[in-house]
Amino acid sequence: MARMKFLCDADRCIECNACVTACKNEHDVPWGINRRRVVTINDGKPGERSVSMACMHCTDAPCAAVCPVDCFYTTADAVVLHSKDLCIGCGYCFYACPFGAPQYPRVGNFGSRGKMDKCTFCAAGPEGDSTEIEYAKYGANRLAEGKLPLCAEMCSTKSLLAGDGEIIAAIYKERVTQRGYGSGAWGWQTAYRETIDV
Amino acid sequence: MPDNRLGGVTPQAIAAFMTLTLLVAGPVYAQTPSGSNPTAQAVSEQQLLDELQKIEGRVTLPNTAAGLLEQPQGRDYRSFHEGWLPWIGGIAILGILLLLALFYFYRGRIRTLAPGSRVRILRFGALERLTHWMTATAFIILAITGLNFIFGKRLLMPLIGADAFSTWSIWAKYAHDFVSWAFMLGILVMLATWAWDNLPDRHDAHWLRVGGGFFDKTNRTHPPAGRFNTGQKLIFWAVVLGGIALSVSGIFMLFPFAFTDINGMQTAQYVHATVGIILIAVIIAHIYIGTLGMEGAYEAMGSGTVDINWAKEHHSLWVERQEAKGAIPPRSAAEPAE
Numbered sequence: 001m002a003r004m005k006f007l008c009d010a011d012r013c014i015e016c017n018a019c020v021t022a023c024k025n026e027h028d029v030p031w032g033i034n035r036r037r038v039v040t041i042n043d044g045k046p047g048e049r050s051v052s053m054a055c056m057h058c059t060d061a062p063c064a065a066v067c068p069v070d071c072f073y074t075t076a077d078a079v080v081l082h083s084k085d086l087c088i089g090c091g092y093c094f095y096a097c098p099f100g101a102p103q104y105p106r107v108g109n110f111g112s113r114g115k116m117d118k119c120t121f122c123a124a125g126p127e128g129d130s131t132e133i134e135y136a137k138y139g140a141n142r143l144a145e146g147k148l149p150l151c152a153e154m155c156s157t158k159s160l161l162a163g164d165g166e167i168i169a170a171i172y173k174e175r176v177t178q179r180g181y182g183s184g185a186w187g188w189q190t191a192y193r194e195t196i197d198v
Numbered sequence: 199m200p201d202n203r204l205g206g207v208t209p210q211a212i213a214a215f216m217t218l219t220l221l222v223a224g225p226v227y228a229q230t231p232s233g234s235n236p237t238a239q240a241v242s243e244q245q246l247l248d249e250l251q252k253i254e255g256r257v258t259l260p261n262t263a264a265g266l267l268e269q270p271q272g273r274d275y276r277s278f279h280e281g282w283l284p285w286i287g288g289i290a291i292l293g294i295l296l297l298l299a300l301f302y303f304y305r306g307r308i309r310t311l312a313p314g315s316r317v318r319i320l321r322f323g324a325l326e327r328l329t330h331w332m333t334a335t336a337f338i339i340l341a342i343t344g345l346n347f348i349f350g351k352r353l354l355m356p357l358i359g360a361d362a363f364s365t366w367s368i369w370a371k372y373a374h375d376f377v378s379w380a381f382m383l384g385i386l387v388m389l390a391t392w393a394w395d396n397l398p399d400r401h402d403a404h405w406l407r408v409g410g411g412f413f414d415k416t417n418r419t420h421p422p423a424g425r426f427n428t429g430q431k432l433i434f435w436a437v438v439l440g441g442i443a444l445s446v447s448g449i450f451m452l453f454p455f456a457f458t459d460i461n462g463m464q465t466a467q468y469v470h471a472t473v474g475i476i477l478i479a480v481i482i483a484h485i486y487i488g489t490l491g492m493e494g495a496y497e498a499m500g501s502g503t504v505d506i507n508w509a510k511e512h513h514s515l516w517v518e519r520q521e522a523k524g525a526i527p528p529r530s531a532a533e534p535a536e
Contacts, residue, residue: 017258020259032260037257037259039255039257039265039266040255041241041246041267047239047240047241049240049241051267053267062273065276065280066275066279066280067351068346068350068351068367069351069355069360069363070355070360071360085361086360086361087364088364088367088371089368089371090347090371092279092347094460095272095460095467096272096273096276096279097272098268098269099267100263100266100269100460110375110452112371112375113454183243184243186268187268189244190268
């Protein structure tokens with residue numbers, strides 16, 4: 001089994017936001033919720049850098065640990081998913097997530113949050129694969145169709161890589177050797193407690 | 199005709215600028231196979247985390263808070279939430295129950311020495327009792343639903359299953375959010391009505407020195423006390439100050455990110471959970487001494503009146519003051535009218 005990971009090659013990201021749009025469209029993500037976003041650091045200054053970020057599908061995920069109703073589970077591909085039937089919208093996972101991945105629709109008074117929504121690595125949720133109810137709650141299940149996440153698939157500069165951790169790490173390593181520089185795998189140390197030595 | 203688009207910048211100036219840029223950037227550019235190294239100038243992840251502890255930038259989304267790229271402090275939140283908190287909670291609550299059980303076996307129920315006199319005096323008026331019971335009911339609901347967030351998945355979920363537990367927890371969440379307002383109101387009214395009688399006075403030192411008479415098995419130690427004895431004053435200030443801390447940190451959570459950023463939200467939870475646990479332990483002790491632990495104590499808040507002999511034992515100075523004010527009816531008037 002693969003160990004699925006995301007890797008954003010920040011030296012290639014041009015902040016086109018195609019990954020954000022692709023994700024929203026593929027999964028019919030509700031208004032106001034973005035499963036993926038592009039953050040630009042030092043915008044407009046020398047050394048500007050853009051990084052595309054969503055759920056990193058952490059090893060020993062903090063969101064799963066703090067969930068008071070234990071609605072998270074990890075698939076055989078190491079993708080961190082959750083059940084919207086069990087989620088109570090308490091918001092704890094957002095406080096624990098190092099990457100700001102969990103999103104909540106606003107549903108009522110006093111900051112009452114609805115069921116949490118986050119990147120599923122295009123693997124949807126606990127419902128039967130590729131069913132209508134699964135799509136309505138979690139979006140498309142591309143992994144079940146043998147496809148990888150759409151954000152990475154349609155990245156115009158191939159900055160965003162998604163797939164088995166060892167394979168995308170090897171691709172990144174080769175790139176860095178080829179071009180002679182690399183700013184590292186953003187978030188890997190925090191998410192997987194390992195980084196890519198180049 | 200001069201080129202207006204450049205706003206008077208001469209071609210010579212542009213050429214000079216470009217030359218300068220190449221000269222400055224030149225040495226950096228000649229290191230790699232591709233001839234340039236953007237990384238040399240750009241910020242690195244580790245450097246940002248070392249210097250700023252979190253990484254923030256700009257997003258094009260309307261939700262500007264999404265500009266927070268990484269916050270490893272989530273790990274601290276997790277270790278508090280899953281590591282410290284269940285232990286603090288378990289030790290505080292089981293600890294106070296154990297202490298109270300030990301105290302009960304040592305001292306038993308504290309009895310009133312003098313027999314009932316049939317003279318009853320008013321101790322708590324209707325508004326005071328209403329405030330007390332509103333706050334008390336709210337606190338018990340908040341305590342149970344709050345503890346559910348810590349211990350529910352450990353104790354209740356294995357018993358009733360994930361689905362039923364989720365349904366209960368959603369209701370618990372709403373109850374916690376809405377009932378909190380009754381609690382906050384109660385704390386403010388309590389502060390306004392009881393603060394004056396709970397100010398420290400010269401009898402407190404003596405009361406504390408003899409331990410309030412709690413540990414005298416002969417039941418002869420009854421240090422003089424005003425309307426509230428020192429133990430009650432301590433409970434009062436624990437409730438008011440703890441209640442204010444809970445209210446402020448709770449309002450931060452009722453309106454997430456309205457007043458603070460993510461680290462502030464995490465701190466609000468640390469404060470809320472810790473103070474909540476401590477206050478629950480304090481209130482368990484308060485409930486014990488107000489019901490099972492002491493004869494005649496419950497009546498004060500239940501019916502609002504107490505037997506005068508009980509009052510003389512436990513609140514001697516208060517009775518003296520009430521008598522001086524003429525608030526206590528003469529004995530004959532209290533005889534049953536036949």
